[in-house]
Amino acid sequence: MSEIFTEVFWTTVLAGGLLAGIPLMFTSLGETISERAGVLNIGLEGMMLLGAYLGFLGAHYSDSVWLGFLTGIAGGMAGSVIMVVLCVWLGLDQIVVGIAITLLGEGITSVLQGAQFGTTYPRLGATPTVSIPLLHRIPVVGTSLFEQPLVVYLGFGLVAVVGWLFRSTNIGLNLRAAGERPEALDAAGVSVRATRSWAALSTGALAGLGGAYLSIAVAGVFTPFITQGQGFIAIVIAMLARGRPLLVVIGSFVFGISLSLSDALQIAGITISEDVINMLPFIAIIVALVLFSRRAYLPPALAVPYVRGAR
Amino acid sequence: MAEEAVGSQRGVASEPWRRGVGLGLRLVDVLIRSVLPVVLALVAGGILLEILGRNPRTFYSHIWLYGVQNGSWQDSAIRMAPLLLIAMGLTVIFRASIWNLGYNGQFALGAALVAGYGPSLVNHVPLAVALVTLFLMATAAGAAWTLVPSVLKARYGTNEIITTLMMSFIGVGLANILVKGPFQDPTIQTPQTRVIPLEDMLPSIPSTRIHVGLLVAFAAVLAVHYLLTRTAFGLRLQVLGANPRAARHVGIRLPRLIITAFLISGGLIGAAAAADILGLWGYVRADQFPAYGDAVIPFVFLARLNALAVVPFVAFYAVLSTGGDLATAEANLPSDFLLVLVGLILLFMTMIEYLGRRRELGGSYLTPGLSQALRSSLFWRKTAVE
Numbered sequence: 292m293s294e295i296f297t298e299v300f301w302t303t304v305l306a307g308g309l310l311a312g313i314p315l316m317f318t319s320l321g322e323t324i325s326e327r328a329g330v331l332n333i334g335l336e337g338m339m340l341l342g343a344y345l346g347f348l349g350a351h352y353s354d355s356v357w358l359g360f361l362t363g364i365a366g367g368m369a370g371s372v373i374m375v376v377l378c379v380w381l382g383l384d385q386i387v388v389g390i391a392i393t394l395l396g397e398g399i400t401s402v403l404q405g406a407q408f409g410t411t412y413p414r415l416g417a418t419p420t421v422s423i424p425l426l427h428r429i430p431v432v433g434t435s436l437f438e439q440p441l442v443v444y445l446g447f448g449l450v451a452v453v454g455w456l457f458r459s460t461n462i463g464l465n466l467r468a469a470g471e472r473p474e475a476l477d478a479a480g481v482s483v484r485a486t487r488s489w490a491a492l493s494t495g496a497l498a499g500l501g502g503a504y505l506s507i508a509v510a511g512v513f514t515p516f517i518t519q520g521q522g523f524i525a526i527v528i529a530m531l532a533r534g535r536p537l538l539v540v541i542g543s544f545v546f547g548i549s550l551s552l553s554d555a556l557q558i559a560g561i562t563i564s565e566d567v568i569n570m571l572p573f574i575a576i577i578v579a580l581v582l583f584s585r586r587a588y589l590p591p592a593l594a595v596p597y598v599r600g601a602r
Numbered sequence: 603m604a605e606e607a608v609g610s611q612r613g614v615a616s617e618p619w620r621r622g623v624g625l626g627l628r629l630v631d632v633l634i635r636s637v638l639p640v641v642l643a644l645v646a647g648g649i650l651l652e653i654l655g656r657n658p659r660t661f662y663s664h665i666w667l668y669g670v671q672n673g674s675w676q677d678s679a680i681r682m683a684p685l686l687l688i689a690m691g692l693t694v695i696f697r698a699s700i701w702n703l704g705y706n707g708q709f710a711l712g713a714a715l716v717a718g719y720g721p722s723l724v725n726h727v728p729l730a731v732a733l734v735t736l737f738l739m740a741t742a743a744g745a746a747w748t749l750v751p752s753v754l755k756a757r758y759g760t761n762e763i764i765t766t767l768m769m770s771f772i773g774v775g776l777a778n779i780l781v782k783g784p785f786q787d788p789t790i791q792t793p794q795t796r797v798i799p800l801e802d803m804l805p806s807i808p809s810t811r812i813h814v815g816l817l818v819a820f821a822a823v824l825a826v827h828y829l830l831t832r833t834a835f836g837l838r839l840q841v842l843g844a845n846p847r848a849a850r851h852v853g854i855r856l857p858r859l860i861i862t863a864f865l866i867s868g869g870l871i872g873a874a875a876a877a878d879i880l881g882l883w884g885y886v887r888a889d890q891f892p893a894y895g896d897a898v899i900p901f902v903f904l905a906r907l908n909a910l911a912v913v914p915f916v917a918f919y920a921v922l923s924t925g926g927d928l929a930t931a932e933a934n935l936p937s938d939f940l941l942v943l944v945g946l947i948l949l950f951m952t953m954i955e956y957l958g959r960r961r962e963l964g965g966s967y968l969t970p971g972l973s974q975a976l977r978s979s980l981f982w983r984k985t986a987v988e
Contacts, residue, residue, distance in 0.1 A: 333763070373949070383952045386701070386763070387903070391948035394896060398941030399650075405936035406654045515938065523767050530764070564782065570775035573768045577750065580760055580768075 303555040304548055310509055312547025313443055314339070314501040315525055319539050320450060321497025322529035327457070328490035329470035329592040330379060333389025336522025337396025338370035338495050339502035344400035345369075346503025347415070347513035356418050359507045360442055360500060367499015370396060371491050379487045382596030393522070401515035418508040440508055442500075447540075454536040466490055467534075473597040483597045498522070520573075527576050531583060546572050636904045636911075639954055640918070643946035650942065656933045664932055669925025678924040679812045680882055682916055684709075686819035687874030688895050689912045690826045691744075692902045695867035697830060699843040700755070700860065704766030705895030707773020708747045708868045712740030712875030714777035717795040717886040718785030720879070724802035733804065737818075737876045744872020745865040747773050752864035756857035774891060781888040793888035804881040815877030820913075822870060827909035839863060871895070897923065897940065900948045 318339055325332055332338070346363025350356050370392050377383045422438040457463040468476035469486040477483050505521070506513045524546055532538035549571045556563055648658030669678050688705060695702040716736045723732045751765035778793075787796040804813040830836040838859055842849040850856060874894070879886060901915035923940055930937045 377949070377952060377956075381953075381956050383956055387948060387952055390899065391945045391952070393945075394941050394948065395945030398938045398943075398945055401936045401938035402650075402654070402942060405938075406934075409934075515936065520767075520771050523764075523771075527764055527768075564779060566775045566778040566782070570772050573771040573775075576768050577765065577772070580765060581754065 300555050304551060307551025307555060308544055308548030309439070309443075310547070311550040312544040313446060314505040314509065315521060315528060315546055316450070316540055316543035317446060317501035317504060318498045318522060318525035319528040319532070319543055320453060320536060321494035321501070322525055323532060323534055323536065323539055324453065324466065324497070325487075325490045325494040326529055326593060327470050327534050328466045328487045329473065329595065329597070330374070330487050330491045330494070331385050331389070331526075331594040332371070332374060332491070332494050332498075333386055333526070334370060334374060334392025334396070334522075335389075335494075335498050335525055336518055336520065337393040338367040338498035339505070339518045339522045339525075340396040340400045340516075341366035341370045342499025342502030343506035343517050344404065344502075344513055346499070347506040349503075350415050350507045351413060356415075356440070356442075356507055359415075360503050363503020363507070364496045364499045367495040367497070367502060368492055369495070370499070371495020374495070375488045375491045378596065379484060379491055382598060385594045385596075397516060400513075404513060404515055412512045412514055415507060415511045417511070442504065442508075450536045450540055457534065457536070469597075470592050473592050473595075477597075477599060483599075487597070498525075501525070519569075524572055524576065527580070531579060546575070549575055635954060636906075636915075639900075639904065639947050639950035642950040643943050646946050646950075647939070647943045651933070654935070656935065661929050661933050664929035665922060665925030667925065668928040669921035669923075673811075674924065675921070676811045678917070678920040679810075679816055681924050682920040683813070683815040683819045683881060684874040684878035684892075684894055685898055685916045685920055686816075686913065687822055687870050687877060689898045689902050689905075689916050690819075690822050690909060691867040691870035691874070692895070692898060693905075693907050693909055693912060694826060694830070694839070694870070695863050696902060697836075697843050697907050698839045698860070698863045699846070700863065701763045702748065702751075702766050702864065702867045703763055704747065704751065704770035704773065704868075705871050705898075706891065706893050707770035707777075708744040708871040709875045709895065710774045710777035710891040711743045711747055712872035713879050713886050713891060714780045714785065714795075715743050716740050716876050716879045717798070717883070718780060720798045720802075720884075721796040724798060729802055732802070733880060736880060737873060740872040740876035740879075741869040742872065744875065745869035747872075748864040748868035749861075752861045755864075756860045777886075777891060778888045781886060787885075795885045795887075798880070798884040800884070803884055804877070813877075813881035815881035818873070818877060822873070823909050823913060826870075830909060835859075835862075897944050900944055900951060904947070904951060 318335060322332055322335055342363040343366075345366030346359045348359075349362030350359025353359070373392055374385075374388060377388045378385045418440045420438045421441050421444070457466070465476060465481050465486050468479070468481075469483050469490070473483045476486065501521075502518065506517060510517060525543075528539060528542040528546065532542055549568075552568055552571065556568070644662070648662070651658040651661055668674050688709070691705065691708075692702065716739065719739065720732075720736055723736060726732075727735070747769060748766070751760075751762045751769055754760040754765055755762045781795055782793045785795045787794055804815050806813055807817065830839065838849070838854050841852065841854060842856065842859060846856070849859075878892070878894075897919060898916070901919055902912060905911035905915050922943070926940045926943075927937050930939050
């Protein structure tokens with residue numbers, strides 16, 4: 292068995308895990324924010340797809356990955372606007388609207404891609420990377436781990452910022468109050484509707500960025516249904532992370548590694564069918580839910596529309 | 603039934619002449635709440651087609667042409683069989699305010715087993731025995747695939763939305779592994795099962811091309827309607843759906859009820875796979891399992907979880923999708939355009955529901971508990987279990 296633990300194997304596992312984990316990290320970080328505020332985004336998958344498609348388009352036509360990431364963010368936010376209007380403002384059922392957003396995202400991106408490119412899938416060039424001085428010279432894993440697109444470093448920065456927002460700012464307190472006890476937030480003179488709207492919008496933005504990273508940097512191409520259920524994985528990561536950004540990062544990379552295992556094992560000369568590997572993250576989630584479901588914590592007002600004065 | 607309860611609460615049923623007016627009003631309500639979302643979605647879809655440079659009028663007339671005219675209504679009827687069975691599976695479980703979103707995995711597993719064992723089984727035992735065995739096998743597979751989510755929910759209150767979704771992905775993966783592995787047709791390269799000979803598939807209804815699977819589906823509709831409206835089990839489901847705490851207080855054994863409801867739901871969805879494979883396809887190809895369930899969900903809600911009312915909606919969607927497959931191909935669009943229409947129907951449905959709540963249009967498409975169910979902790983839902 293020793294030959295499978297070669298350098299190449301570990302590089303592929305770690306680098307591949309990082310590559311596959313970044314979209315999950317953005318998306319589940321977003322879901323963490325809105326879950327804290329009491330909005331459950333079952334439509335995350337649709338928002339990721341919208342972000343992936345628009346992000347790809349932006350990068351394809353402008354030849355700039357940054358514009359691509361921006362249009363991706365806009366795409367995800369467009370999806371979450373539906374959520375904000377229907378669920379936060381009108382108080383409609385978050386699950387039904389979420390399913391609708393997922394179906395719409397899947398359908399519309401596939402239709403637009405088909406209407407525009409037919410069955411051809413134009414590719415983007417490699418995303419430019421930035422290497423961290425010194426660290427990228429670490430043997431074996433250095434170049435693969437510490438030479439990433441700039442947006443990845445910004446993403447880690449964002450995780451820290453969100454953690455700081457949650458922990459030590461009024462914004463974080465308001466978000467948590469909106470999820471835990473919205474009437475108290477209302478009584479304190481802060482608008483529950485506005486707090487939740489901003490939370491849901493930032494979720495859409497981050498899911499869009501996650502999708503855009505998937506199509507621009509990971510795949511370099513947009514194919515219909517490119518997310519393959521990653522939006523749902525992100526929801527579970529956010530639930531298990533119990534609102535802690537650091538756990539979101541760890542969870543994302545654990546699942547990222549399980550997504551990248553197939554390539555690594557192939558390099559190691561072990562051929563396990565792709566289907567087995569694709570099932571691994573979902574099996575891992577079932578196991579995690581069985582083991583940890585009692586310790587998972589969700590805000591009591593999650594998915595409950597807030598109506599002032601209602602009991 | 604919910605509709606009747608609403609009517610009597612309003613007191614319109616007390617005098618005969620007023621009952622007539624009430625019925626008329628109720629009919630208008632039902633039309634607005636159920637048909638308007640579909641109409642709006644078709645209009646919005648038409649606008650999208652216009653933007654894409656396709657002619658919506660041609661597109662929709664093609665749907666009519668390929669879905670109804672020249673005997674193609676028979677193709678639509680054939681497609682109704684699995685759709686109806688899935689819709690019944692969803693109706694049963696949604697009545698109890700439980701989300702079974704694992705339909706794709708349950709369907710794929712049933713389909714893989716039927717297509718895998720079918721070709722050899724029909725050669726070795728009498729045809730009727732083989733067909734019944736295959737039906738039962740798919741039913742058992744679909745039911746078995748709900749066991750993990752249902753036991754987790756019944757014992758620990760683990761949220762079933764997440765577990766059924768995850769089991770669905772695993773189920774589709776497992777079905778792919780089966781099709782590419784043990785069930786692979788050894789004579790060809792394509793990852794697909796051997797084909798059940800045409801003469802060994804489900805017989806047709808005399809003087810049509812429609813296979814008897816449709817009759818099985820209609821029988822299931824009647825059975826589910828009877829189960830939900832005329833039996834103690836149905837009443838228990840409704841109590842659980844309306845208020846889990848009340849269900850516990852009247853002494854309903856919730857774990858058993860939850861698991862039974864899940865088994866019935868998964869079993870019906872597995873049976874849908876058997877009807878589809880034995881009646882229409884005769885084989886399955888890896889990675890090409892139909893995702894009928896996604897499309898059925900909105901119509902189950904539009905029918906207000908009423909088993910009989912599901913039939914016209916499913917008939918509508920069968921025409922839409924049968925005609926739509928060819929119409930999208932002629933418009934040079936992916937058939938995923940139908941997903942857009944389905945998503946739009948869901949969105950418009952919730953919006954009209956909102957207006958309906960404002961204007962007292964009557965019963966909601968969700969049982970009170972279905973939306974309530976999410977209001978306690980998603981993972982640890984004490985009220986639903988103990």
